[in-house]
Amino acid sequence: MTGFLIPILVVTWKDILLELRTKDMVTSIFVFGLLTAVIFNFAFDPTPAVVALVVPGIIWVAFTFAGVLGLNRAFVLEKDRGSLEGLLLCPVSRDVIYLGKLLAIFLFMLVVEAILFPVFAVLYNFSLADITLFLIAVLATLGFAGVGTLFSAMAVNTRSREIMLPVLLLPVAAPVVIAAVAATSDIMGGASVGDVSRWLQLLATFDVIFLIVSSFVFGAVLEE
Amino acid sequence: METTTDTQKSRTSNRDVASAAKAVLLAVGGVMMLADIALIFLWVPTEQVMGVVQRIFYFHVPLAWTGLLSTTVVFISSIVYLWKGQRRWDALAHSSAELSVMFITLTLITGATWAKMAWGVWWTWEPRLTTTLILWLMYMGYLMLRAYAPTPSLAARYSAVMGIIAFVDVPIVYFSVNWWRGIHPRVVGVGATSGSLDSDMLITLIFSVFTFTVLFTYVLWERVSLRNAEDAVQGMHITERTA
Amino acid sequence: MKGPVSRLRSRLMAAIAAATAWMLSTGVLMAAVAAQEAPGESTLPFLYVVYTVTWATFFAYAFYVSRRQRELRRQIEELRRVLEERDK
Secondary structure, three states, rough: OOOHHHHHHHHHHHHHHHHHHHHHHHHHHHHHHHHHHHHHHHOOOOOHHHHHHHHHHHHHHHHHHHHHHHHHHHHHHHHOOHHHHHHHHHOOOOHHHHHHHHHHHHHHHHHHHHHHHHHHHHHOOOOOOOOOHHHHHHHHHHHHHHHHHHHHHHOOOOOOOHHHHHHHHHHHHHHHHHHHHHHHHHHOOOOOOOHHHHHHHHHHHHHHHHHHHHHHHHHHHHHH | HHHHHHHHHHHHHHHHHHHHHHHHHHHHHHHEEEEHHHHHHHHOEEEEEOOOHHHHHHHHHHHHHHHHHHHHHHHHHHHHHHHHHHHHHHHHHHHHHHHHHHHHHHHHHHHHHHHHHHHHHOOOOOOHHHHHHHHHHHHHHHHHHHOOOOOHHHHHHHHHHHHHHHHHHHHHHHHHHHHHOOOOOOHHHOOOOOOOOOOHHHHHHHHHHHHHHHHHHHHHHHHHHHHHHHHHHHEEEEEEEEO | OHHHHHHHHHHHHHHHHHHHHHHHHHHHHHHHHHHOOOOOOOOOHHHHHHHHHHHHHHHHHHHOOOOOOOOHHHHHHHHHHHHHHHOO
């Protein structure tokens, strides 16, 4: 087990070190997420009734678009410096590279969400009291990052990489957005964990299925 | 020298058999198409609730079915291509993906026409229409990926990945949209008339489904042959230039 | 070999023939169906749109494939000619 885990963590650590130095992904996700939420405020009249209706959607749309921006940066360094070849030379299987990269991206997104969620709560005046929100965020982010990492690796090699990623990712990740918004909306409306269990199950199912599928096909994506 | 002529002869005779089979398929498809049109317009009784325009049903359902069949072909051939690496499986995936987009587009158009007629609006975010739209976006993404990939082999591999992911995602998308839109009354769903289907209508529907499947198979076959032939000529061009 | 103008003319004639056959058959079908229609606003245009768009798309795609096949055959002929020249 550790033989499998440690290489993954090594890849993740490499990415964390890189990110600590450049702060590339985290800043883009944070800034763009914040901007989106602010712009949304111009889209409607923020009376409490309307806000309650619209806020779950705003949160997850902001994270979605910010996430796309962040994912666009995920493989750029590797591509531009040719370090992907170096990674491929390591005696690890391709799914290890995928999982390591995924874990790093997942952590970065969670970090940003941990900052942005309270900021949104202040801007739009809602409560973060329910721990279920954290669970929703973790499951949704894992699914989004899961397919996002795969598509980012593909998009970075194509001609129109900034367009290619959202074109591929957003339709595929639609269930994640739907489930996250629906569950968040229910929780904010006073529902309990049990009430949103089917949404959580949907997210968990999505995560497991696409983690497995992506692990299998990632090798095909990396080869020259 | 003998073996070369023998291989050439068997290759030509294979090609002849294929051409003949394609011609037969086209003829059968053509006849079925005419028969289907006759059934839909001249034979099947008019539905009571929605009237004559309900006949759109006999186009919409087979188109949706064929679209789904097409995406299944993309899925399977994508897997085999990634596994075996033979170009002809990529040819099959590519051709089927093009046809998928065509059929899903037609499904959306006929579905929207149905919506306009049945509910008065061109579009509603009901589960099946929404899922179909997301499906359309995914396979358009597939074709875009092929167009923007830097080399043909990367195009083949990347789109194979997309072909697999998209297909696996479809049931998940369908469930999530269904739950999101609440309990959807099946009676209002596309395809449901006032309960069960009259036997004449069922016959027409099934025959329609078969007809479109035959036509799909024919066009797919022609498209795959074209792709394979173009690949071969491409190879010859390269040899010719470097010679 | 037909000249370009006569080829264009024969293609135009074929197109007109196809269009006429199409309109006649569609007219017959729609008339047959219209007879069964309930009184009131006609919903026939919707049915017509579905019918036309479906077959038009099909034929357009089939035409697109056959045009590329013709182009391919032209390329093969050209390649064959080049190879023959080289073998001389």
